[in-house]
Amino acid sequence: MYPGKYNLSTEANLSSVRVVALKSDGDGLSLASDPSGTINFLDMVNNLQGDSGRGYYIEMSVGTPGQKLNILVDTGSSNFAVAAAPHTFITHYFNTALSSTYQSTGRPVAVRYTQGSLKGELGTDFVSIPKGPNGTIAINIVAILSSDGFFLPGINWQGILGLAYPELAQPDSVVEPFFNSVVNQLGIPNTFSLQMCGAGLAPSSTVNPSAGSLIMGGAEPALYRGSIWYTPIIQEWYYQVEVLKLEVGEQNLSLDCKELMDRKWAGETEGETCCKGQQAGTHDSWVEDCSLPTWALPLHHRHANK
Secondary structure (H helix, E strand, C coil), rough: CCCCCCCCCCCCCCCCCCCCCCCCCCCCCCCCCCCCCCCCCHCCCCCCCEEEECCCEEEEECCCCCEEEEEECCCCCCEEEEEEECCCCCCCCCCCCHCCCCEEEEEEEEEEEECEEEEEEEEEEEEECCCCCCCCCCEEEEEEEECCCCCCCCCCCCCEEEEEHHHHCCCCCCCCCCHHHHHHHCCCEEEEEEEECCCCCCCCCCCCEEEEEEECCCHHHHHHCEEEEEEEEEEEEEEECCCCCCEEECEEEECCCCEEEECCCCCCCEEEEECCCCCCCCCEEEEEECCECCCCCCEEECCCCC
């Protein structure tokens, strides 16, 4: 995709990765699992934990042997970064010295977010997702060595998964983002969808916790109702769309809005009648007429090249 030293998909050993077969709607969107393939969307349902106040995270295994970490899902950044040193607000971290496959590039990385910032070094290692596509992926990884306001009290995650375009990757856009590596190495469609359920801070992390789903390779029909409509993405960095009108039910909110730039989860709209999201790749975003009482389920479908 972005040829260069840090495009891991050109270097990965694909001999152990099975080919994925998925049904398509004719426009390249995978809308249902194929029992003969290696992706089963139902296996990915409820693979997210968390809430809308502190974010939603997914469990991953990083390194060799694998070290289990919870990783925050973020559509407003493009780096995959994990704690690689102790911090007051996290219970454990990725110990690079214990992974036989971790390789440091020696390049420093600094990333600023809307809340907090981090500094570390760029490296490479292998990652697998227990409730994700089958296979192990070679990925670029930022080993977080210091941070300011990034890890917060009460969180249960130790890293961040940036799902935006390469343009936002640090230290430069040659660094292939995580999902790009998944698509190129596992051969799945360049599509992911998000369902995030619950509102506000959960009263308990153990009793009836909020949850959600990150479906990699398509969208699981059981997670939404209604039709999916599309609108153009006007710039490929965040998932940036133009908003002309917002309605709840049939009531126009009469907001003075022109552009919506996704810095976290663009399209998060609470309610039962109107959900928004993004479909990237055909430069489209979607608006869904849905009836499930959940947060929006963004569908991201992206071309392999900008």
